Amino acid sequence: MLELQNLCMQFENAKHATLKNINLQIPEGSFTCIVGASGCGKSTLLNLIAGLTLPSSGSILLDGQPISGPGRDRVMMFQESALFPWLTVLENVCFGMKINNVPKAKQLEIAGHYLDMVHLSRFRDYRVHELSGGMKQRAALARALCMDSKILLMDEPFSALDKQTTNLLREELAQIWQQTKKTIILITHSVEEAVFFADRVLFLSEETANIAGEYVIDLPRPRHIESPEFIRYRQDILYQVRNEVEKIEHAEEMAG
Ligand SMILES: Nc1ncnc2c1ncn2[C@@H]1O[C@H](COP(=O)(O)OP(=O)(O)O)[C@@H](O)[C@H]1O
Ligand SMILES: [Mg+2]
Known part of the structure; x- marks a missing residue:
């Protein structure tokens, strides 16, 4: 289990803290998606878990042991394949x-x-x-x-791909997760993508610099983005986060 305790990140030249007192538990084998508007701190949070950045205060524990740098128990995958x-x-x-x-x-x-x-x-x-x-x-x-590694950290891994390729890769990753039983934390700005993958979707708010919404996605797999239940979850989340992510909502509606 991965545990974030009172995690804070304040960049030197920034007026406000990017992350404020984040407390979070991520069970082994779970698929967690973190959504939020551009610039809200998603990558910062993932980099902290990866140990690529050190927090201003607070701690991250993996199976009870503090994380103080990168390690073989966590591997990161970026938007650009690197x-x-x-x-x-x-x-x-x-x-x-x-x-x-x-x-x-x-x-x-x-x-x-x-x-x-x-x-x-x-x-x-x-x-x-x-x-x-x-x-x-x-x-x-x-x-x-x-x-x-036990944990796979993915920072918007499909954002640079076209819609058709994205859909194909999403289906493959969902299957791979079920086969490998890894703990996956995936960052996305797409609520659709989050509902497709996650056991639990966390909404990271720019306003509060904290997790401002938590949604358990209780849908059978494989999931179908066209199914009424799926659409209901997606609309529900979009409705609740609308104040901060209107731009995303609009973009997703445009994309169909
Ligand atoms: N190394 C850094 N130094 C200063 N500010 C940073 C640094 N990295 C990120 N930030 C700031 O933290 C905020 C969150 O950035 P980021 O985590 O990349 O957002 P997201 O991934 O959600 O788009 C932004 O305002 C960004 O400018
Ligand atoms: Mg980012």
Whole structure:
């Protein structure tokens, strides 16, 4: 279990605290989505959990132990795939394992397993510039999964992709989560995406610099964004967060 205790983040030159007294418990194996308007502190929160940034005050505990920096128990995936352009897909996927001195044969076995899972086996020898945006994110996901960390942190991983690719990748990730039973914390500005994935959606408010809404999504999986129950959840959340995320709501309605 991951536990945030009175977590505060005040950047040096900022007038207001970005995060104020966040208290949160994230159970092992859960899928948590954090939504909020642009600039509300979502990435800041994820970077703190990743240990890439240190909080102004408060603490983060993983299974009771304080987090004081990056660790192998947490792996991060970004909006841009952050793959190494001079390496092939397979070399990229193996990179972290190589650093961790995993024996070569084992690397290939593990990489093969996860490349299959993200449907990239046929492209293992491609270089990054030969991949589409969706394939890059698949490769980044395979690389993250190979690290065998307990927690997968995802910062708007599909935001730069077109709608069709996004839908496909969402379905794949939902299945991968069910297969791997990892704890996933995914940041998104899309309420639709949050309802699609999450056990629990947390709304991070810019106004209060804290979690201002918590919604348990009790829908069977696989979930269908067109189903009346799904639409009800989405509308409900959008209605409750409307004051802060009108822009998002509008954008989502435009997108259909
Ligand atoms: N390293 C930093 N130094 C100063 N201010 C920062 C830094 N990182 C983020 N911020 C500020 O914190 C706020 C939240 O940013 P961020 O977490 O990136 O928001 P989000 O991911 O929700 O769009 C913004 O006002 C941003 O300018
Ligand atoms: Mg962000």
